[in-house]
Amino acid sequence: MIVENNLFDSQMYKEVIKQYEGVADLINLDPNIRERLKLPQRSLVVTFPFRRDEYDEVETVVGYRVQHVLSMGPTKGGIRYSPDVNLGEVTALAILMSWKSAIVGLPYGGAKGGVAIDPNPLTRAEKQRVTRRYTAELIPIIGVNKDIPAPDLGTDEQTMAWIMDTYSNFVGYATPGIVTGKPASIGGSVTRKESTGRGAVAVGVAAMEKIGKTIKNSKVVVQGFGNVGRYAAMAAYEQGAKVIAVNDVDGSIINEKGINIPELFKYTSNNVSVNGFPGAEKLNESILEIDCDVLIPAAVGGVITSSNASKIKAKVLIEGANSPTTLNADKILRENGVLIIPDILANAGGITASYFEWVQNTQNYLWKEAELYEKLIDVMLTAFEEIWTISEKQNCDLRTAALIKGIKRVAAAKLTRGLFP
Ligand code: NAD
Numbered sequence: 001m002i003v004e005n006n007l008f009d010s011q012m013y014k015e016v017i018k019q020y021e022g023v024a025d026l027i028n029l030d031p032n033i034r035e036r037l038k039l040p041q042r043s044l045v046v047t048f049p050f051r052r053d054e055y056d057e058v059e060t061v062v063g064y065r066v067q068h069v070l071s072m073g074p075t076k077g078g079i080r081y082s083p084d085v086n087l088g089e090v091t092a093l094a095i096l097m098s099w100k101s102a103i104v105g106l107p108y109g110g111a112k113g114g115v116a117i118d119p120n121p122l123t124r125a126e127k128q129r130v131t132r133r134y135t136a137e138l139i140p141i142i143g144v145n146k147d148i149p150a151p152d153l154g155t156d157e158q159t160m161a162w163i164m165d166t167y168s169n170f171v172g173y174a175t176p177g178i179v180t181g182k183p184a185s186i187g188g189s190v191t192r193k194e195s196t197g198r199g200a201v202a203v204g205v206a207a208m209e210k211i212g213k214t215i216k217n218s219k220v221v222v223q224g225f226g227n228v229g230r231y232a233a234m235a236a237y238e239q240g241a242k243v244i245a246v247n248d249v250d251g252s253i254i255n256e257k258g259i260n261i262p263e264l265f266k267y268t269s270n271n272v273s274v275n276g277f278p279g280a281e282k283l284n285e286s287i288l289e290i291d292c293d294v295l296i297p298a299a300v301g302g303v304i305t306s307s308n309a310s311k312i313k314a315k316v317l318i319e320g321a322n323s324p325t326t327l328n329a330d331k332i333l334r335e336n337g338v339l340i341i342p343d344i345l346a347n348a349g350g351i352t353a354s355y356f357e358w359v360q361n362t363q364n365y366l367w368k369e370a371e372l373y374e375k376l377i378d379v380m381l382t383a384f385e386e387i388w389t390i391s392e393k394q395n396c397d398l399r400t401a402a403l404i405k406g407i408k409r410v411a412a413a414k415l416t417r418g419l420f421p
Contacts (some may be wrong), residue, residue, distance in 0.1 A: 008039070010088025012301060023403040026394075028373040033414050037098075037407070040091050042067040046137035050130055050291075053123050054340075062116045063134045067147055068094040069109035072413045074145050074353060076101065076358075077111035078152025079159070081130070085114035089301075093322055098407030099353070100344045104383045106284055106355045109410075111147050113138070119154035120249070131159050135166040138345075142167070144362060145271050150354050151181040151227065153300065156298065157193065158248060179363035180354035182293075189357035191352075191372040197231025197298065197320060197351015198343070202377050203384045204294065204318040205239065207341050207398070210388060213316070216240035219292040221314065223247055224299030225274050227348065228320040232296050237261035241294070245287050248273050249299075252287045253280035297324035304329045312338065319343035342399035344406060345387055352379045361400055382399050 017038055043066045050061045064087055067075040077097040090112045097110025111381050115134050119127060141147055151160055167178045176187030184190050205215045220241045222233045225248045233243050243260035250273035253259070260279050267277050277281070288295065288304060289311040296301055298320030304312065309329035317333060318341045319325060325333065325340070333340060356372055359365065367375075381404075383390035391401035 008088045008091045008115075010092060011088055012092040012323055013088040015019075015323065016092040017131065018327060019399075019403060020065075020095070020407065023400060025409055026396075027404055027408060028035070029407065029411055030241070030415060033411055034178035034299055035308065036414070037095075037410065040066045040068045040094055042141060042417055043087060043091065044135070044138065045087060048133045048137055049270065050117075050126075050133065054238075059134075061134075063114065063137060064090045064147075065111065065113040065138050065141060065147070065368060066090045066094040066099045067109065067111045067141070069266035069410055069414070071417050072109050072410070073107035074109070074143075075111035075147040075329065075414050076106075076209040077113070078150045078181075078350075078420055079113040079115075079155050080152040081115050081117055081127075081132075081154035081159075083118045083120040085115060085116045086410075086416050096273065096322060097342055098410050099229070099403055101350050101351055102406040102409035103344055103387070103402055104348045104352050105360050105409075106351060106380050108148075108351070110384075111149075112152075113149060114152075127159070128162050131155075131162040132166045135163045136170070139167065139170055144175060144358075148177065148354070149179050150350070151193075152241055153226075153303075156227065157181060157183045157188065157310050160188070178356055179359040181350075182357075187357075187361050189353060189360060189367075190369050190373060191376065192353045192357050193227055194231040195353030195372075195376050196347050196350035197227045197233070198235045199352065199376055199380045200228070200232050200296065200298075200318050200320045200346040201239070202349070202368060202380050204296075204341050206315065206381055207339060207388075208294075208316055217242065218294050219244050220294045220296065221287060221290060221292040223287050223295075223303065223324075225264070225268060225296045225323065226298070228350075229296065230268070231297030232298055232318070233259075233261050234265070236294070236296075240299070244292060245283055245290055246274055246312070247283070247287045247299075249273075251275035251375065253277050254283040254290070257282040286311075287367075294318060297321050302326060304315045304333070309333050310336065314338065317341065319346045320348065330397075330399065340397065340399060345383060345402045349376055349380055352376055369407050 010287035309332035
């Protein structure tokens with residue numbers, strides 16, 4: 001059995017499967033598809049040559065693209081550049097994308113990709129070369145109706161533009177629908193880059209209301225000031241929260257009176273770190289453990305573990321990042337009364353906005369910003385209400401409730417289509 005042969009082995013894969021099995025037991029999942037859904041339908045591992053600007057030697061770089069379920073439409077998921085990327089992690093993330101798309105009712109299966117490289121020291125030219133060659137390697141399995149990449153950790157709008165250009169040159173015509181999260185000038189949606197962070201705060205606020213709390217005047221802490229973290233911080237700030245601490249890979253800052261987020265946006269433009277922002281002080285302790293009402297991890301996975309979970313003081317955790325909380329930590333937090341808005345719901349605004357962008361590209365529509373936000377918030381809040389109702393009926397936490405919704409929908413699609421041949 002492939003799972004036992006460790007082909008997809010990684011801590012994240014183990015966690016995702018353990019979570020899945022718990023829910024499969026709970027909903028008596030049909031045994032005929034139970035094993036099937038643990039494994040991706042397609043996994044592509046590529047290696048390619050890469051030359052840095054200042055050296056003559058050529059490195060060999062490893063990249064991946066994993067497609068989990070192909071039964072519900074094209075597959076969809078981000079591409080990350082990180083030294084830790086491996087097949088197991090990408091597979092785990094592709095599986096989570098299947099549940100996530102199903103939770104918000106999108107016509108996609110899950111996918112994920114990545115290149116095992118540290119994007120931080122790369123020059124623009126180097127990043128462009130890595131992206132174009134990686135894209136060329138993926139061409140047999142991606143396509144507007146096959147598999148549509150998007151940004152993730154270490155990749156951005158510009159990366160998507162290079163993917164779109166490489167693919168378009170290959171097929172011979174401009175193909176905006178091959179990626180989402182690209183710049184508006186080539187068919188990107190004006191709201192895509194803000195949607196994950198803003199969507200996360202929208203469901204966080206709805207969840208807080210359910211337990212009699214409000215975001216206004218709440219103390220909010222955000223880990224990571226990238227694509228997700230910065231717009232989550234901005235949405236919280238706009239709704240009257242005090243965003244007291246934020247960080248990035250280079251350091252953390254704090255201001256108990258609340259950081260001026262629009263000013264921090266200006267300060268961090270051109271990829272400058274939050275470090276040294278004049279409107280706050282340097283924070284030396286762990287940002288996750290400081291006293292606050294709402295904590296938004298929006299950087300990397302696996303940051304809340306059994307070692308630090310009991311030190312977390314926030315009462316609401318909005319998971320902007322994918323898999324920021326390990327299963328053991330999740331249990332500790334729940335025992336301590338923390339309300340967790342799970343990643344597969346909290347950050348589903350990204351894929352929802354990507355879906356709008358893809359529909360606009362394939363249908364040649366042009367929706368205005370206000371229309372896009374209205375649609376985004378509608379999808380997110382509808383999913384939240386459904387998941388809240390499941391959690392009440394099943395007397396379970398929101399993560400389990402979200403997984404019940406997602407897994408049931410994927411399972412129904414697979415069972416309805418039947419077997420081939
Ligand atoms: P990004 O690369 O734009 O930003 C990541 C941020 O985290 C940067 O500020 C970086 O400096 C910081 N960071 C990295 N390592 C850190 C560490 N150890 N401690 C503190 N900060 C650290 O990435 P992103 O697109 O914002 O993605 C963040 C997370 O959200 C990832 O887990 C990603 O999978 C998830 N996510 C992103 C989207 C999206 O639309 N971009 C959608 C869904 C989920």
